[in-house]
Amino acid sequence: MAQRIAIFGAGYIGLVTAACFAELGHTVAVRDIDSDKIAALQAGRIPIFEPGLAELIARNAGRLSFTVDADDAAADAQVVFVCVDTPPTASGDADLSRVWSVVDSMKGAAHLSAFVVKSTVPVGTGARIRAVLDTAGLRHVGYAANPEFTAEGRAVQDFMHPDRVVIGTDDHATAELLAAVHDGIDGPVMAMDVRSAEAVKLMANALLATKISFANEAAAICEATGADVNLVMDAVGADARLGRGFLNAGIGWGGSCFPKDTIGLKALAVNGGYHPQLLSAVIEVNELTRRRAVIRLKEELGTLDGKTVAVLGMTFKPGTDDMRESPATVIVDRLLTEGATVRSWDPMAQPQTTPPWSSTTRCASPLDALTGSDAAMLVTEWPELRDVDWPEAAAAMAAPVLFDGRNLLEPGAMADAGFTYLSVGRATVRG
Ligand code: UDX
Secondary structure, three states: OOEEEEOOOOHHHHHHHHHHHHHHHOOEEEEEOHHHHHHHHHOOOOOOOOOOOHHHHHHOHEEEEOOOOOOHHHHOOOOEEOOOOOOOOOOOOEEEEEHHHHHHHHOOOOOEEEEEEHHHHHHHHHHHHHHHHHHOOOOEEEEEEEEOOOOOOOOOHHHHHOEEEEEEOOOOHHHHHHHHHHOOOOEEEEOOOHHHHHHHHHHHHHHHHHHHHHHHHHHHHHHHOOOHHHHEEEEHHHOOOOOOOOOOOOOOOOOOHHHHHHHHHHHHHOOOOOOOOHHHHHHHHHHHHHHHHHHHHHHHHOOOOOOOEEEOOOOOOOOOOOOOOHHHHHHHHHHHHHEEEEEEEOOOOOOOOOOOOOEEEEOOOHHHHHOOEEEEEEOOHHHHHHHHHHHHHHOOOOOOOOEEEEOOOOOHHHOOOOEEEOOOOOOOOOO
16 A cells, blocks of 8 residues: 655665655655755756666656655655665764654654664664654654665665565564555565664675675685686586675775675674674775785886876776775775876766875776876776777877776787786786
8 A cells, every 4th residue: 555655865775765665656755954965856856876766756756755854754654764874983883863863853753653764773773763762752653674785776676676675673563564565566575573674784784795805815815826716706606505696806895885884793793792703804805905906006017106007997886976985995095105196087986076086187088097007907897998999008008007906808808909917816917
């Protein structure tokens, strides 16, 4: 049955959730404190890039509204979804201030049926929110944790066809209501208690991050022993118990989730008196992987001081304009510190005005960035980089040396193009 829903937070998750619920037939009010963002949305402009999102919002415009007023958003709602961000604090704990300000704005919302947190929060947060709602006279309002597992660039697809929908609640009526809200979504509902649902999100991201760090450590061992990490991971991942996904070696993970959630889970464990050794190593391998990329280029060139390096890709992965925690930022910072000049290219990243990017030159095309450079680092696997005329690029560079941080290109073809081609967990080839 169609519900009236209020979504708090118009970021990636909030907007995708709102658009998909509207597509399912619900009426959705979206509230954000950023008045510019709300004004843009009211004018039909979508402030983020996410494939399919603009079309979904346009198609369901009649069921979607946008406001900065919390009372307005909640006035009619039966179910509130909290989709605000929870960035790490200085100590690595999750900053819940935005979640608490939504909870505070519910004090007069006695008409609500359910209050649902989609934001990633530490295990135990639901119990604290429950207590505050009870004290505010909202004991009758159901509480649920409903973590999201959508990846940027495919968030709409992930939302509509998920591997699972996790609904964590301690009361049966709220579980049924939330299952009904998700009616029409093509994926199984897994119902559980609030704490377990809160833990699922953190554990899932930690295990995905573990697979990536494993692949990156495997790559270093392959480099030392002469094996090819791509071939090894293809065969390792062919075992159905392991799976090939998230075993791509590269320059490490970034983005809005893995860095924050691995640090958050570690903080949660340590605060509870447990030292998470495996998780700590997973985080450390990720940090080393980025630095090792620059070390390998430095070893190849002898020095980076005075060299011009083309950095191809800026975002944390292709298909998004998101620069949050991008490994490219660490790599550029290291290159500059080593004395290199950086010419960068990215098809989608917004202009960057803060360090280290403010000390780089942004180029209009890969060839533009490569022309005259002493070396190049491919850090985001944008598909258009496959289509670069690499022989032409080799001729245009001062020295044709390329470190492929994503194993996007073929070693044989790059050697034929005239490159000294370094990649991750594979032998260096020289043209
Ligand atoms: C991730 C999770 O996939 C998603 O379920 C969760 O809700 C949010 O975090 P996202 O951050 O959008 O999604 O990106 P994802 O596609 O998972 O990639 C994360 C990072 O890992 C990227 O920097 C990517 O380049 C890197 N990665 C991924 C690898 O280095 N190797 C891989 O094999 C896979």
